[in-house]
Amino acid sequence: MSKYPALQRVTAVYDPTHEGNPFLAAMPEMLSHDAFMKAIRSLPPLPAGLGAMPSEERRQHLPMLSSLFVPMDYTYVLYDQLYRAISSTYSTRTMIEEIQRTNALFRGDPFSSYATQPATGSILGVPGVGKTSSIRRSLSLLPQVVEHEKYQGAPFFCKQILYLIVECPSDCSVKTLGLNIAVAIDKAIGSNYAQQLTSLRSAAASAIATQVKILCLTHHVGLILIDEIQNAVATAQKNKQIKPLIKFLVELTNDTCTSAFFVGTPIAEELFISQEHLKRRTRGMRLLPFKPDGAYRAFLQAIWPYQLTQDAAPLTEQFANKLYDASGGIPAYIIKIFQEAQAQALLQGERCVSVKTMQRAIERLAIKVPRTFSGGTHISDFEFPPSEAPAPPDEGSPSPVKRLYANKRGRKPVQRDDVDLTLASQFATPATPLEDWLRERGLLEDWPC
Template identity: 50%
Template sequence: MSDNPYLDSVPEELSKSDFVQQIKSTPDFAGVPMTNRIAKVGELFVPMDYMYTVYDLLLRAIRTTYLTITMLDTIRQIQGLRQESVSSFATEAESGSILGVPGVGKSSTVRRCLSLIPQCVTHSEYNGKPFYKKQILHLFVECPSDCSVKTLAYSIIAAVDRAIGSEYFRFAAKQSRLSASALVTQVKIICLNHAVGVIVVDEIQNAIQTAVHNKQVRPLIKFLVELVNETCTSIYFIGTSEAEQLFCRQEHLQRRTRGLRLLPLRPDAGYRQFLEQIWQFQITEKYMPLTDRVANLIYDHSGGIPSYIMQIFQQGQAQTIQAEREQMDEKLLKQGIELLNLSVPKKFPTGISLSDFTVSEVVSEPAALPEQSRQDELTQGKPQVVPRLYANPRGRKAVIRNNLDLIELWKRKQETEKTVQGMENLGLIERGLP
């Protein structure tokens, strides 16, 4: 017991093996007609090593909230908000972001991680004394595409109602003339009343795109920063790398939005292990072996993005069933790929590959940017980019050149003066008089 009912309500962290067992999902094809099995393949969820890191981040964020503020602090903070006075007793809660390429599984992973943590705890007593409180450990909010400060605030209020069955949204909606600042104050009071542990804001790039378009960047940033500072509620942002551009340009958000920057799998052991796990769930009559050629084909068209890999796997089987074939083959797989018309970026923002979380078989490359590059990124607001990887070598095959070829001479010398000297020795050039 910690003499803090909020903190005592947070469950102990699961071991990695227990975590994997609880979040994985495998389809059951028993008694399901062949044509309906393709949809059930979509129920397959393969745990990856990075997901446990996300789970750990979210659970620590919740604990940080309850270590930051006590019950007495909550009462004082609510009174301060109602009287529009600023309180300075509370320290800052944790905040961060999980950004990455679309399709790497950010939102689905966060949802599954949060499903392992109770969302609402109803207190009636604590340490033998009456204590009535509906505590909310986490909220998941999806940013509307036309998001503004008011609509984001309404989304948070609606998420509270879904969690505890309250009617805050109905009361707030009745006040049609409620200003954005007044609505934001209501959100802060609600978060304090129910001791919200962490708010996860998904698709944050929508809010940023709208804010930039409507020139509302500063009000949006002010709202998000105040929510962290004045309620001591931890916040995590989920979205694509587009959000990083604004995060880097705004000083208030640079340190508050640090976190994971996820890139697709590399064509390595981590990718092969993921593919082998889903490959066993073929629904055709005969099993198609997973060869290096097939694995490379799928990687080159999916870019190592897990969502695309799953789509190719499903569509390949769909083409097999429609062709009334017993076994999927490379030709049918290619037909499925053409039908999907997947578009993989040729360059990705700098980050950490999903493969880097596999420590047993994969040798990780440094994920951090050099200090100077990082400073340039923060100064210019333009994240660095890296080219995407391919399993099969791209471009023309290397040409075998003669030893007297100028390019070969340069490769051997690597210095202009030495190259010129070598060409002179071979009688390929003559130096003029100075």
């Protein structure tokens, strides 16, 4: 039985194994792999009375395909990483030290501590691969706010925020990011800190940054997720304003011992590797699309029953290859093409989806997938438990990964003559040097010196 009900706010229940640390003792339990997969899966039932529905009504139900979520092993790895990041926040500071940090921020004095640093990192992935939806669904399994009233028989009133999700401001402004964090806190606990910070917009960015740090300590924030971090790259290249923002985030994690993760597309890697002090703090998962393998087929088998046409088309090799080559193995594109193909079939009065209607849908959507991707791990390659230890991440620039296709690309091989020079490199061996091979076939003529 779960420690907490499936609510956004819960009353603290303490684990006696963490006596003396109420915030760590109030953490929800970590779910097992099977329990997590069952809880996070979203496979809604098909509409009732589908067989008697006209085409117009069937098309109205097509948006339900966007709510499909098929969890994979990489999703559990993300959940495990984020859960441990939250736990590390509450493991790195004691109650007394937290009060000392808050007082030091109010006075504007530096605070020195020997506590280990909180977890920091990044989760980057190809757009549409499912990183943001996986993160939000994983965190939704945890209560966002734990309300404390009494601990060890004594009154103990406070609200513990396990996580915050904020979007990186496109202008890389410290004030805007500080306001975004305050808004996220307000949504979590029903406060009005954002309104108070708005009145300080004319104040220096450092003053707002200090207020945000105090809020993170006051409400014991465990993890801050900065989403769409690639927004900072374009601004950094344009007006070089990224350094104040990054400096603020680094100070925030150091001064409050709050874990922080950056989420975005591989473009952000350019920023991370360009700043020496960011390399260590931004290591993490780099997600690439499906390979045309068993994991991809399992994903198709999970979504294929969601056909709202009159007849259900069987999942054939031709369908699977066509869908993969058009989508590049990106889950969001797979769902989009599958949805639009059904819309085209219903509009044309066809009883089921065909390869022709799928091609028509691909042309309508004008999907163009890159030929290469930044370095990383394909979501097909995660398995739980892992069969072998993963390779350590490269600290330098990620090497590009060639685009994969279900159908082999390029021209078909042609039959060549025995004396075709293109065969020379294939048949020449140490036993039969290239010179002898050419001479035997009359392709080499000796001239006297």
